[in-house]
Amino acid sequence: xxxxxxxxYPMSWKPQxxxxxxxxxxxxxxxxADIAGGxxxxxxxxxxxxxxxxxxxxxxxxxxxAFKVCKQKGLLSGTIGSGTFVSYDTTxxxxxxxxxxxxxxxEMGPIFPRSNTTEDVICMLKxxxxxxxxxxxxxxxxxxxxxxxxxxxIKLIRKAGYDTTADRLIPATGGQNxxxxxxxxxxxxxxxxxxxxxxYPGVKTTAKMLGIELIPIQQENDEISxxxxxxxxxxxxxxxLYIMPDYQNPTTHTMSLSGRKMIAKTAKENNLIVxxxxxxxxxxxxxLPAVASFAPEHTVYIASLSKxxxxxxxLAYVISPLQYKSLLSDAxxxxxxxxxxxxxxxxxxxxxSESVDSIIEEHRQLTKNRNRLVNHYLPKHxxxxxxxCIFRWLLLPENYTGKEFEKLAQQAGVQVYASERFxxxxxxxxxxxxxxxxxxxxxxxxxxxLEVLKKLISNK
Amino acid sequence: xxxxxxxxYPMSWKPQxxxxxxxxxxxxxxxxADIAGGxxxxxxxxxxxxxxxxxxxxxxxxxxxAFKVCKQKGLLSGTIGSGTFVSYDTTxxxxxxxxxxxxxxxEMGPIFPRSNTTEDVICMLKxxxxxxxxxxxxxxxxxxxxxxxxxxxIKLIRKAGYDTTADRLIPATGGQNxxxxxxxxxxxxxxxxxxxxxxYPGVKTTAKMLGIELIPIQQENDEISxxxxxxxxxxxxxxxLYIMPDYQNPTTHTMSLSGRKMIAKTAKENNLIVxxxxxxxxxxxxxLPAVASFAPEHTVYIASLSKxxxxxxxLAYVISPLQYKSLLSDAxxxxxxxxxxxxxxxxxxxxxSESVDSIIEEHRQLTKNRNRLVNHYLPKHxxxxxxxCIFRWLLLPENYTGKEFEKLAQQAGVQVYASERFxxxxxxxxxxxxxxxxxxxxxxxxxxxLEVLKKLISNK
DNA sequence: AAATTTGTCTATTTACATTTC
DNA sequence: GGAAATGTAAATAGACAAATT
Numbered sequence: 001x002x003x004x005x006x007x008x009y010p011m012s013w014k015p016q017x018x019x020x021x022x023x024x025x026x027x028x029x030x031x032x033a034d035i036a037g038g039x040x041x042x043x044x045x046x047x048x049x050x051x052x053x054x055x056x057x058x059x060x061x062x063x064x065x066a067f068k069v070c071k072q073k074g075l076l077s078g079t080i081g082s083g084t085f086v087s088y089d090t091t092x093x094x095x096x097x098x099x100x101x102x103x104x105x106x107e108m109g110p111i112f113p114r115s116n117t118t119e120d121v122i123c124m125l126k127x128x129x130x131x132x133x134x135x136x137x138x139x140x141x142x143x144x145x146x147x148x149x150x151x152x153x154i155k156l157i158r159k160a161g162y163d164t165t166a167d168r169l170i171p172a173t174g175g176q177n178x179x180x181x182x183x184x185x186x187x188x189x190x191x192x193x194x195x196x197x198x199x200y201p202g203v204k205t206t207a208k209m210l211g212i213e214l215i216p217i218q219q220e221n222d223e224i225s226x227x228x229x230x231x232x233x234x235x236x237x238x239x240x241l242y243i244m245p246d247y248q249n250p251t252t253h254t255m256s257l258s259g260r261k262m263i264a265k266t267a268k269e270n271n272l273i274v275x276x277x278x279x280x281x282x283x284x285x286x287x288l289p290a291v292a293s294f295a296p297e298h299t300v301y302i303a304s305l306s307k308x309x310x311x312x313x314x315l316a317y318v319i320s321p322l323q324y325k326s327l328l329s330d331a332x333x334x335x336x337x338x339x340x341x342x343x344x345x346x347x348x349x350x351x352x353s354e355s356v357d358s359i360i361e362e363h364r365q366l367t368k369n370r371n372r373l374v375n376h377y378l379p380k381h382x383x384x385x386x387x388x389c390i391f392r393w394l395l396l397p398e399n400y401t402g403k404e405f406e407k408l409a410q411q412a413g414v415q416v417y418a419s420e421r422f423x424x425x426x427x428x429x430x431x432x433x434x435x436x437x438x439x440x441x442x443x444x445x446x447x448x449x450l451e452v453l454k455k456l457i458s459n460k
Numbered sequence: 461x462x463x464x465x466x467x468x469y470p471m472s473w474k475p476q477x478x479x480x481x482x483x484x485x486x487x488x489x490x491x492x493a494d495i496a497g498g499x500x501x502x503x504x505x506x507x508x509x510x511x512x513x514x515x516x517x518x519x520x521x522x523x524x525x526a527f528k529v530c531k532q533k534g535l536l537s538g539t540i541g542s543g544t545f546v547s548y549d550t551t552x553x554x555x556x557x558x559x560x561x562x563x564x565x566x567e568m569g570p571i572f573p574r575s576n577t578t579e580d581v582i583c584m585l586k587x588x589x590x591x592x593x594x595x596x597x598x599x600x601x602x603x604x605x606x607x608x609x610x611x612x613x614i615k616l617i618r619k620a621g622y623d624t625t626a627d628r629l630i631p632a633t634g635g636q637n638x639x640x641x642x643x644x645x646x647x648x649x650x651x652x653x654x655x656x657x658x659x660y661p662g663v664k665t666t667a668k669m670l671g672i673e674l675i676p677i678q679q680e681n682d683e684i685s686x687x688x689x690x691x692x693x694x695x696x697x698x699x700x701l702y703i704m705p706d707y708q709n710p711t712t713h714t715m716s717l718s719g720r721k722m723i724a725k726t727a728k729e730n731n732l733i734v735x736x737x738x739x740x741x742x743x744x745x746x747x748l749p750a751v752a753s754f755a756p757e758h759t760v761y762i763a764s765l766s767k768x769x770x771x772x773x774x775l776a777y778v779i780s781p782l783q784y785k786s787l788l789s790d791a792x793x794x795x796x797x798x799x800x801x802x803x804x805x806x807x808x809x810x811x812x813s814e815s816v817d818s819i820i821e822e823h824r825q826l827t828k829n830r831n832r833l834v835n836h837y838l839p840k841h842x843x844x845x846x847x848x849c850i851f852r853w854l855l856l857p858e859n860y861t862g863k864e865f866e867k868l869a870q871q872a873g874v875q876v877y878a879s880e881r882f883x884x885x886x887x888x889x890x891x892x893x894x895x896x897x898x899x900x901x902x903x904x905x906x907x908x909x910l911e912v913l914k915k916l917i918s919n920k
Numbered sequence: 921a922a923a924t925t926t927g928t929c930t931a932t933t934t935a936c937a938t939t940t941c
Numbered sequence: 942g943g944a945a946a947t948g949t950a951a952a953t954a955g956a957c958a959a960a961t962t
Contacts, residue, residue, distance in 0.1 A: 022930060048947060059932045064949070080948045081939025118595035125589055135578035138772045173633060176797035184669055189649035206794040209644055210670075235938070312598045314800045334666040335795060337636035340774045343803055482951060508926055519953045524928070540927045541960025695959065 011047045013040060017056050027056075027066035035075050035086055042088040042420075043428055046076070049084075072190065072211040074204065077425040080235070085426035106449035107439045109415040111249070111391060113311050114438040115363040117350065124349050137342040144329075145171045145344055152352035153317050157303045160278050161246070161287035164296070164319050170329055171339055173314040175279050175304035176202050177332075182275055182300055185331025186240070186324060187212050193240040193275070194232045196224065198422040198429060200249045200277065203242050216425040217241070222253045226262050233270040240273040246287055247280035250422045250434040252385030252393050257288050264294030273324070274299040282308045282360065283367070283388050297321045300328070305351055308363050313347040315339075364388060370437040370446055377450035379457070390438040396431040397457060405433055405456065414452045471507045473500060477516050487516075487526035495535050495546055502548040502880075503888055506536070509544075532650065532671040534664065537885040540695070545886035566909035567899045569875040571709070571851060573771050574898040575823040577810065584809050597802040604789075605631045605804055612812035613777050617763045620741035621706070622750035624761070624779050630789055631799055634774040635739050635764035636662050637792075642735055642760055645791025646700070646784060647672050653700040653735070654692045656684065658882040658889060660709045660737065663702050676885040677701070682713045686722050693730040700733040706747055707740035710882045710894040712845030712853050717748050724754030733784070734759040742768045742820065743827070743848050757781045760788070765811055768823050773807040775799075824848060830897040830906055837910035839917070850898040856891040857917060865893055868916055874909045 013034065018026035034040045047055070049063040056063075067084060070076045078084035128134060150166040157164060172178040179202060187193065189211035195203065197216040207214050215236045218228025224243070232238045243263065245255040267274045276291050276299050292299035301319040306312065320328045350356065371387040384393035394416075396405050402418030409416050419429035435453070440446040473494065478486035494500045507515070509523040516523075527544060530536045538544035588594060610626040617624060632638040639662060647653065649671035655663065657676040667674050675696045678688025684703070692698045703723065705715040727734045736751050736759050752759035761779040766772065780788045810816065831847040844853035854876075856865050862878030869876050879889035895913070900906040 024930075049949095050947075060948085061933080061950085062931060065931085067948090078948060079939075080937070081946070083947065112600055116595070118598055121598055122589050122594065125585065129582050129585055134582065135576070138578055138581055140572055140772055173800075174797050176793075177795060180795045184644070189671060202794070202797070205790065209791060209794055211649060312600055312800055312802060314796075314798075330665065331669060333636075334662070334669055335637060335640045336774075337634050337662070338774075340633075340772055340800075340803055342772060343800055484951075509928095510926075520927085521929085521954080522952060525952085527927090538927060539960075540958070541925065543926065 011051070011055065012044055013046050013052075015052070015056065017058075023056075023058060024062050024065040024069075027063070028069040031066065031070050032073070032075060035070075040086050042086050043426065044086045046084045046086070071213055074208045074214065087426055088420055088423040088429055105410070106414045106445050106452070108435045108437070108446075108449050109417045110439065111436050112439045113307050113363065113390060114366060115308060115311055115359060117309075117311070117359055120350065120353065120355050120359070121346070124346060124353070128346065128349070137345055139341070140338060145169070145339070145348075148352070149344060149348040150317075152348050153303065153305065156282075156305060156309070156351050156356070157278075157301075157317070157319070159287075160281035160290070160303060161284075162278065162281075162290035162292050162301055162303070162319065164292070164301070168296075168319045168322065168325065170318045170320060170325070170332055171344060172316045172318055172332055173336060173339055174306055175277065175302055175316045176206075177314070177335065178302045178304075178316045178318045179203060179275070179277070180206050181318065181328060181331040181335050182302075183207060183210055183212060184335070185327045186273055186300070191240070192236055192238045193242055194224075194229065194236070194238040195242045195424050196244075196248060196251070197424055197427055198250055198419060199242065199424055200244060200279075201421050204422075204424065214242075214424045216427060221256075222251065223255050223259045224263065226266065229263065229266050230270075233266070233272065238272065240275055241267065242275045242277065243291065244277040244279060245281070245291055246278065246284055247385070247389045247391075249279070250391065250393055250417070250419070250432075252389050252391065254284070254288070254386075255291075260288065260291045261294055263291050264298070267291075267295050267298040272298060276301045277304075278302055279304045279307060280389070283364065283390065285364065285388070292319065297323065300324065305347065308360050309347075309351055309356055313343055313350070315344060315347040367438060370443070373443065373446060374435070374437050374450060377447075377454045382457070384432075391434050391436040394433050394435055394453070394457075396433065398431075400431050402429060402431055402433050405431070408456055409433070409453060412452045412456065414449045416453070471511070471515065472504055473506050473512075475512070475516065477518075483516075483518060484522050484525040484529075487523070488529040491526070491530050492533065492535060495530075500546050502546050503886065504546045506544045506546070528650075531673055534668045534674065547886055548880055548883040548889055565870070566874045566905050566912070568895045568897070568906075568909050569877045570899065571896050572899045573767050573823065573850060574826060575768060575771055575819060577769075577771070577819055580810065580813065580815055580819070581806070584806060584813070588806065588809070597805055599801070600798060605629070605799070605808075608812070609804060609808040610777075612808050613763065613765065616742075616765060616769070616811050616816070617738075617761075617777070617779070619747075620738050620750070620763060621744075621747035622738065622741075622752050622761055622763070622779065624752070624756070628756075628779045628782065628785065630778045630780060630785070630792055631804060632776045632778055632792055633796060633799055634766055635737065635762055635776045636666075637774075637795065638762045638764075638776045638778045639663060639735070639737070640666050641778065641788060641791040641795050642762075643667060643670055643672060644795070645787045646733055646760070651700070652696055652698045653702055654684075654689065654696070654698040655702045655884050656704075656708060656711070657884055657887055658710055658879060659702065659884055660704060660739075661881050664882075664884065674702075674884045676887060681716075682711065683715050683719045684723065686726065689723065689726050690730075693726070693732065698732065700735055701727065702735045702737065703751065704737040704739060705741070705751055706738065706744055707845075707849045707851075709739070710851065710853055710877070710879070710892075712849045712851065714744070714748070714846075715751075720748060720751045721754055723751050724758070727751075727755050727758040732758060736761045737764075738762055739764045739767060740849070743824065743850065745824065745848070752779065757783065760784065765807065768820050769807075769811055769816055773803055773810070775804060775807040827898060830903070833903065833906060834895070834897050834910060837907075837914045842917070844892075851894050851896040854893050854895055854913070854917075856893065858891075860891050862889060862891055862893050865891075865916065869893070869913060872912045872916065874912045876913070 015030045053060045077087045150169045192213045194215050194217045217224045292301040304316045368387045382395040403420045406418035416433040419432045423429035475490045513520045537547045610629045652673045654677045677684045752761040764776045828847045842855040863880045866878035876893040879892045883889035
């Protein structure tokens with residue numbers, strides 16, 4: 001029997017004690033239902049384990065076990081000393097690809113590059129078809145890709161700030177595919193990975209699916225701090241760290257050289273697996289060296305070739321430390337079996353072609369042009385991010401939350417993504433939204449969208 | 461302190477008690493190392509939990525926990541009453557795609573279809589390139605695929621024995637990709653899935669990676685028996701069942717109508733998720749109805765379109781019960797983001813084209829022709845499987861194990877796959893190998909391979 | 921047929937380390 | 942700066958159920 005009566009003490013959550021199901025299981029279920037049902041709001045502090053245990057007349061460990069289930073689902077986030085909180089990173093609708101039913105919306109939500117390579121691709125295709133060996137590309141391929149394809153990739157990746165070798169390359173069908181393979185191949189349910197407090201939602205959903213806990217790392221000057229990282233290594237036992245050093249999604253922040261070196265050093269000293277997502281590194285004409293350059297044996301680098309050069313071709317490379325190569329190869333094999341040799345060949349030829357530099361440059365120009373329009377419409381002091389970045393981070397006036405703004409914008413016909421979509425853990429996300437400047441089909445559409453956003457901001 | 465001295469009792473495994481690491485962890489590690497190192501051979505019976513606990517002077521539960529880790533890795537397999545055994549399903553080299561360095565080998569190991577559609581594809585490509593909307597196929601696609609593509613797929617899947625609707629279809633990049641998505645989306649670490657005692661290795665490796673335990677189901681007349689399935693539901697708490705009803709890999713068995721109905725019925729009654737792999741269903745000109753036909757709300761059907769019609773195009777469809785649709789869509793999104801719209805369009809057009817029937821028929825003829833040659837070389841009483849199947853199951857004479865035979869064949873220049881590669885759990889796999897008759901590039905190569913196999917069989 | 925063997929599972933015990941106040 | 946609050950995790954206890962003998 002409970003010793004104290006808690007009827008006088010306000011408890012933020014009062015679960016029922018079940019009779020049929022296992023206790024820990026039933027508690028986890030109730031908690032999940034109450035979070036989903038809005039009974040428990042993000043940021044809510046839950047009662048201490050011992051208090052709950054006392055209230056239900058069970059042992060502390062039973063509470064621990066119940067809460068662990070929810071933590072692996074990304075619903076809770078706790079710290080010794082301060083307590084357990086409901087996470088902000090609930091992701092009801094996280095779809096990042098274009099909705100089919102929303103042609104009436106100005107789309108500035110999901111990240112779409114806008115590069116027109118149609119003519120070049122057609123030209124390349126015609127050449128390929130005419131070659132005598134074309135038929136071979138329609139059979140099953142080997143899983144590795146061939147030598148010249150890798151060399152072409154290496155040449156391109158060098159431009160993104162990482163100089164590597166062919167024996168470390170493993171092809172994947174796009175950056176998200178690479179992330180999924182890395183998380184399944186190198187991590188297991190219950191493992192923890194550090195991230196920025198706001199991070200790419202594709203990592204959030206995948207980690208959630210696999211039961212991997214994401215731990216937000218404390219920042220300083222908008223990037224991961226040494227103290228925060230060390231703290232997470234020591235106290236949260238993180239096994240890996242996911243970062244996007246160039247034009248971080250969604251904050252657009254580019255990590256300093258010293259920050260990169262610090263992460264490399266810390267990774268080596270604490271045997272961390274750094275997952276470095278180079279998704280946007282190619283946008284930069286003069287990128288800083290990748291973290292992988294400083295710690296190649298502790299960094300898995302993701303080079304997404306589809307973004308600028310060959311959109312829609314679904315080709316990325318994982319550049320693996322030698323120690324993890326076979327695990328990663330196996331994981332990619334388990335997920336994909338093999339890539340389409342035809343598509344790989346086509347994408348590789350595009351990458352290796354003479355026009356590749358001009359394609360990239362053209363894309364940069366287009367992005368700058370669009371951003372000029374964005375700068376024109378939106379107030380400078382609220383708009384974060386350089387003109388080369390294909391998305392911007394828009395801070396909101398007082399009394400808006402990102403979520404509210406997203407909804408209002410949607411009602412006004414413009415899709416943007418609120419900061420809540422990117423939030424990891426219990427910390428309240430800032431009032432901000434991400435706007436993808438290259439997503440609207442035309443300049444006119446972009447203008448329409450910006451006008452709506454401008455009006456919404458001025459209203460408050 | 462241990463009460464008894466076990467020095468007089470032979471214990472099949474005597475672990476060290478560690479001092480530094482956690483007990484359960486260290487024990488799991490030792491066990492894994494000893495299995496990998498050959499100290500513990502497949503089939504070995506380990507000491508009972510209580511005996512080990514007594515010997516190490518720890519609690520039974522500690523042993524349970526240590527062994528659980530290994531079970532999730534597929535290394536152990538235990539039953540109440542009979543004890544714990546080292547599994548046969550160790551998979552050192554399970555790569556099913558063509559090796560790059562083995563052009564000197566006659567390849568009859570991995571499953572390659574051999575269908576020549578080059579001319580048709582070139583024709584289709586030329587048409588597509590000329591169309592004004594071609595450029596759209598090079599952008600990011602929506603994740604769902606469009607309506608006519610789905611209709612084309614449905615028409616084809618109907619020929620494989622399952623009549624379904626477009627709202628259940630989710631595209632994937634090939635059958636293995638579909639399996640990975642189903643296992644990550646609908647199952648979690650620690651869940652159990654029933655399989656045939658010999659099953660497709662792609663499921664084995666993926667399950668192992670995800671910590672999902674595969675439970676072999678007892679058979680009767682070469683297919684899963686009702687008693688065996690019920691037993692696994694009740695006692696092993698399986699949450700799913702993986703089956704390949706047509707030309708089962710590797711035994712070539714095609715499941716009876718009553719077997720299909722039994723599985724559908726049992727799945728409904730026990731709320732099982734049946735994963736029905738239709739990989740080879742299209743090989744059959746008159747297939748029986750799919751299990752999914754009898755239990756559409758409990759069966760996730762995998763329709764692999766790449767195998768016969770569009771090899772190398774990496775297109776498959778997951779046909780999902782409505783209750784699991786969003787979980788599976790999310791999982792495929794997390795793994796792939798989206799498919800290449802270009803490749804999907806190309807493959808879909810091939811599937812929808814008028815020549816699709818003749819392509820399939822041609823492939824069937826080719827397979828039959830090759831199998832006639834196989835029948836000619838190998839003894840009838842050892843050779844399992846119909847002439848329409850692209851692989852055969854070769855029983856071996858006494859004193860061979862599959863593994864030994866595979867090795868000898870390899871040394872003689874022929875690659876086949878031993879039964880051990882397909883084995884699940886502790887049961888000793890039969891002495892047999894799988895030979896893929898469509899894998900060799902030419903008829904001559906096939907003949908060369910068969911001559912080698914024939915000689916090896918006669919020698920003993 | 922009953923007793924014994926054997927694995928499974930939830931909940932508890934206990935020690936521990938960090939953060940907060 | 943020390944005590945209290947708080948979460949973590951390994952190991953144990955004990956009830957349970959199936960398979961074997």
